[in-house]
Amino acid sequence: MTTDPVLAVDDLKMHYVTQAGVVRAVDGVSFSVERGQSLGLVGESGCGKSSIAMTLLKLLPDNARLVAGSIALNGIDLVPLSEDEMRPHRWDRISMVFQAAMNSLDPVYRVGDQIVEALEAHSSSAGRDAMERVRELFDLVSLDPSYILRYPHEYSGGMRQRAIIAMALACEPDIIIADEPTTALDVIVQDHILREMQTIQHSLEMSMIYISHDMAVIAEVCDVVGVMYAGKLVEFGPTADVYARPIHPYTRALMSAFPSVRGEKHELVTLPGEPPNLLDPPGGCAFNPRCAYATDECRTTAPPIVKRGDQWAACWNPSDE
Amino acid sequence: MAKYLLKRSAQILVTLFVFLSLVFFIVNAQPGDVSNFYALNPDVPPETRERLQDLFGVNEPLWKQYLVHLKNTFTGNFGISFSHYPRSVADVIGERLPRTVVLFMTATALSFYLGFGLGKVVAWRRGGWFEYTSTVSGVTLYTVFTPWFGLMMIWLFAFKAGWFPIGKFLDPVLWRDAPIDANSVFTQMIITAFAVSFVVLTVFVITAQKRMSNARIIRIVSMVLATLAVVAVWMSWGTVSYAWDILRHMVLPVATLTLISFAGTMLLTRNSMLETMREDFVMAARAKGLPESAVRDKHVARNALLPVVTSFIFSLAFAVDGGVITESIFSWPGMGQTLVSATLTEDLPLAVGAFVFVGIFVLVAHLVADILYAYLDPRIRY
Numbered sequence: 001m002t003t004d005p006v007l008a009v010d011d012l013k014m015h016y017v018t019q020a021g022v023v024r025a026v027d028g029v030s031f032s033v034e035r036g037q038s039l040g041l042v043g044e045s046g047c048g049k050s051s052i053a054m055t056l057l058k059l060l061p062d063n064a065r066l067v068a069g070s071i072a073l074n075g076i077d078l079v080p081l082s083e084d085e086m087r088p089h090r091w092d093r094i095s096m097v098f099q100a101a102m103n104s105l106d107p108v109y110r111v112g113d114q115i116v117e118a119l120e121a122h123s124s125s126a127g128r129d130a131m132e133r134v135r136e137l138f139d140l141v142s143l144d145p146s147y148i149l150r151y152p153h154e155y156s157g158g159m160r161q162r163a164i165i166a167m168a169l170a171c172e173p174d175i176i177i178a179d180e181p182t183t184a185l186d187v188i189v190q191d192h193i194l195r196e197m198q199t200i201q202h203s204l205e206m207s208m209i210y211i212s213h214d215m216a217v218i219a220e221v222c223d224v225v226g227v228m229y230a231g232k233l234v235e236f237g238p239t240a241d242v243y244a245r246p247i248h249p250y251t252r253a254l255m256s257a258f259p260s261v262r263g264e265k266h267e268l269v270t271l272p273g274e275p276p277n278l279l280d281p282p283g284g285c286a287f288n289p290r291c292a293y294a295t296d297e298c299r300t301t302a303p304p305i306v307k308r309g310d311q312w313a314a315c316w317n318p319s320d321e
Numbered sequence: 322m323a324k325y326l327l328k329r330s331a332q333i334l335v336t337l338f339v340f341l342s343l344v345f346f347i348v349n350a351q352p353g354d355v356s357n358f359y360a361l362n363p364d365v366p367p368e369t370r371e372r373l374q375d376l377f378g379v380n381e382p383l384w385k386q387y388l389v390h391l392k393n394t395f396t397g398n399f400g401i402s403f404s405h406y407p408r409s410v411a412d413v414i415g416e417r418l419p420r421t422v423v424l425f426m427t428a429t430a431l432s433f434y435l436g437f438g439l440g441k442v443v444a445w446r447r448g449g450w451f452e453y454t455s456t457v458s459g460v461t462l463y464t465v466f467t468p469w470f471g472l473m474m475i476w477l478f479a480f481k482a483g484w485f486p487i488g489k490f491l492d493p494v495l496w497r498d499a500p501i502d503a504n505s506v507f508t509q510m511i512i513t514a515f516a517v518s519f520v521v522l523t524v525f526v527i528t529a530q531k532r533m534s535n536a537r538i539i540r541i542v543s544m545v546l547a548t549l550a551v552v553a554v555w556m557s558w559g560t561v562s563y564a565w566d567i568l569r570h571m572v573l574p575v576a577t578l579t580l581i582s583f584a585g586t587m588l589l590t591r592n593s594m595l596e597t598m599r600e601d602f603v604m605a606a607r608a609k610g611l612p613e614s615a616v617r618d619k620h621v622a623r624n625a626l627l628p629v630v631t632s633f634i635f636s637l638a639f640a641v642d643g644g645v646i647t648e649s650i651f652s653w654p655g656m657g658q659t660l661v662s663a664t665l666t667e668d669l670p671l672a673v674g675a676f677v678f679v680g681i682f683v684l685v686a687h688l689v690a691d692i693l694y695a696y697l698d699p700r701i702r703y
Contacts, residue, residue, distance in 0.1 A: 057608055083613075090610035098608075103601035106620050108699055117619075118609040151699040167609075 004075060005032035006174045006207045007056070007094075012069035014055045023278045025051040027231035028069070033175060033224075038201065038208040040222030040239065042215060042254065046275050048231040049211045050099060053179045056209075057096060058086050074174060092122040095168040097161075097178040099211075104164055105152035111163050112148035118170045137166040140200060158189040165197060175207040182217065194221055215258045219243055227251045230276050230286035237311025247306060247313035250287050285316065293317040322695075329691060333684045338391075340680045345390045348673055354379040355403075355669060394677060400670035404663065410674035413659065416504055418678055419511060420490065421644060421655030424571065428578035433633060436583040440590025440629075441622050444598070459584030471577050471650035478573060485573050488652035492566050499563060506563045513551055520547050574651040578644075582636070589632055593625035600624070627698055634690040637683060 014026040025048045033039050041049050054060055056071055058078060071078040073094055078086065098104040106114060115137060116130040131148075138145050141162040152160060161182065168176050178197070182190040198221055201208055212218055218225055218239065225242050227235040227250065235248040246252045256269040273290040276282055282289055288298040297316050306318040356373045359365035374380050378389060393399065399410035439459070443452045462470070479487040486492060491503055524543040528536035555561050597603065598621055606620045648657035656675055663671035695701045 059604060059607055087610045087612065090608055092610060096605075096608050098601055098605055100601045104605040106602040106606070106624065108623055108697070110699075117606075117611065121610045121612075121615075153700050 005072075006035050006074060007209075008032040008070075008072040009056070010070045010072070012052070012055060012071065013067040014051060014060070015065050015067050016061075017063045017065060018279075021279045024231050024281065025064075025278060026055055027278075027281075029228075029231075029233050030069075031226055031233065031236065033207045033209060035174075035207055036202070036205045037224060038198075038210060038222045040210045040212065040218035040225040041228055042212060042218050042225060043228035044213060044254075044275050046278075047228045048278070049213075049228055050179055051231075052228075053096065053177045053209070053211055056177060057090055057094060058083075059090075088122065091118055091168075091173065092171045093174050095171065095173040095176050097164055097168045097176060097181045099179040099183070102157060102160060102184060105155075105160060107152055110149050110151055111155065115163075115167045115170050118167060122171050133170070134166075137169055140169065141166045141196060158185055158193065161185060161189075161193055162196075165193070165200075169200065169204070172204065173206065175209065176201075177209045177211065179211045180213070181210070183212070183214070190217070197221070215243075215254060227254065230281050231278055232286065232314070234287065234315070235311070235313040237309070241309065241311045245308075245311075245319075247308060247311065247318045248287075248315050249291050249293055249317070249319070251313070252319065253290075285314070326692075329688055333688060336684060337680065340684075341391060341394055341677060342387070344673055344676045344680070345387055348669060349383065349386070355667075358667065390673075399674040399677070402663075402668055402671040402674075404666045404668040404671065410670045413671060414656070414674055414678050417655050417659050418682070419507060420653065421648070421657060422682065423507075423511060423514075424574055424648075424653060424655060425578070425644060427571070428575045428582070429633075429637070431575065432579040432583040433586055435579065436586025437590050437622075437626070437629065439583070440587040441594060441617065441625075443587065444591045444594030444625075445617050445621075447595075455587065459587050462580045463582070463584035465581065467577075467581055467646050468650055470581060471574075471647060474573055474577050475651070486570050488570075488573075488650075490567065490570055490652075490654050491563075492570075495566055496563065501560055501563065503563070503567070506560050507567060509555075509558060509560060510564050510567065513554070517547050517551060570653075574647055574653055577651075578647055585636065586629060586633065589629050590622075590625060593628050594621055597621045597625045627694075630690070630694060630697060634687060634694075637686045637690070 009032065010030050012026055012029045013024070016023040016025055027048070029048075029052060031039065041052065043049050055064075055066065056078075058066075058081070060066070066079055069079065073089060076089075078089065081089075105111060109117075112131065112134050115134045119130045119133060134148055135145050138148060143159060143162050143166065147155065147159065147163075152163075155163060161184075165181075168178075181197070182193055185193065194217065197208070200206075208221075210218060210222055222239050224237065225239045226233045227242070227248065229250050235242060235246065235251045242251060243255065246255055253269070253271040257271055259268060271290060276286050276289070282299070284300045285291070285294075285298045285303045288294040291298065295316060301316075303314045303316045306313050306315055353360075354374065355377050356370045356379070359370055359373070378386060381389075397411065399414070402408055402410050402413050405413050436459075439455050443455055446452065475487055479485045496503060521544060524540055528539050555564070602624075603616060603620055606616045611619075644655065645657035645661055647653070648655045649661055652658070656679055660672065660675045660679070662668075663675055
């Protein structure tokens, strides 16, 4: 596609100011998402995936600072916008399927009303029209319309997740961020929901950002994948390429920690250690303390970008398989 | 729901039975009986004392007296008051209970409204002078010695400034030639208050449930209409100046009760809000692009309300307790004052009757609160 990307993030830096010091949760991330494309962000817990999601919507806690960078949504930079200027963009153009879908619905309101609330915040369509739209959305995510006037606690986990997806679709946004959309569900429901999301995405020509620690989920639904480590993207490229021939040792470590159904059996290799403390990340390449290939250069100097077709990685010792 | 109400009413009856028994045995645990009054009176011969003892049945065995007490209570016969002779206990209480209920309902509603409203704002804007001032003044008032505070209010606003009457329920000078007695006017006031709150509540609930787009206009219009109706009705009754007198007498006790109790609700609301603000659905509400005020009121405050209401239910019982002190200080002729004077003058039938009615009031209040809670939290179904 040659059109302008729906979302273009450039050198985004978001830090949390804590008493212990500055936590560099998102530290210079750049990527873009084309219309109808789905991007996956993978990485271990605590590597800044969810922070990126919250930064894109500018839903940040008081101690967070957007230090640098730009977030261009349909060509409009969201970073300098004030809270009041930001509000019309939220949900209408960029919406989100939350990590804890279980708790993302307010327990004291009917689910239908919560979707109507989102609709009313962005259009003048109120009352009957809005309810009609909710019925369409329930239909779209295969929820029984008789549940529109039920409360969240009357829903099962899978149903709640569908309701949350229906809510995210309400205003037909250009892009939806799905933060661990199916992590809390069992694999069967997970599979159903992912497939449905894909179908809906294709029929509505929306863009998606999937955030997950589950390589399998990303492989299933994403066109492009970004691997995150310590607040940075360490590898990026078309999903097929990255999964077939990972460049960065961290990507390879992640791959070998997940079982594959096809292909030869191999022992799962766990990656020793933990993601670094973002208060004081290691110098050079942040992955160096856990990397089997680390050299002196890795410990002192930031790694260069290595390209291979559309795929790139930030590494001193890229795999040349 | 009907089943729950039935079950709950049965529970209330059992509680009431236990309460009545306790009241009876505590009163009877006191040494002597009603005839002791006259033990040292040389004008009352021993025969008369014996006749009195027979009359009140105090020579019967205790269990028999207990059964008679229960029977009388459940048939609504509380006897004759000694200190208000020849009025019956039921008559005295029928006059005083509404006064206490109105005083406390008003003060409780105000203090809840004030506490919840302030708690909400304080939690939303943590830090800063507003949180500091309201917390410090709230806690100071909450912990202050009630009788002293009541007296200070009287001294400041009634004695020094002269804005309000010093105490009591009404101004006797004004009422000397009144064409109507105070209780009738008070009943008119209570009926008005109930009618207005019923209309307003009904309009709110209906507009909310029917999802009307012009809900706000309908609400405002109905409130204006209700106000006009009240004005018209009171003009036709022609008792406005008397009602105004009673209202003026209510201001200081209501203000005192409100000020000493709102901080409890405020601090609880604040904590409950801070806890709710961390919930995922609050983040979701923000992500939906709702204005901050909608996130705060519709989502955070609405959920934070639940634990506050629970504590509010428990505080009802204490409100009646505190009333004893406040009513005595403001000479407000309600249940609290009745209870105190009945005890001091050994007017046993009135004291027992007052205890029983305070008990019934608290039990009914709990029932109402339970129903309210089921309405507020859809997860609760009886």
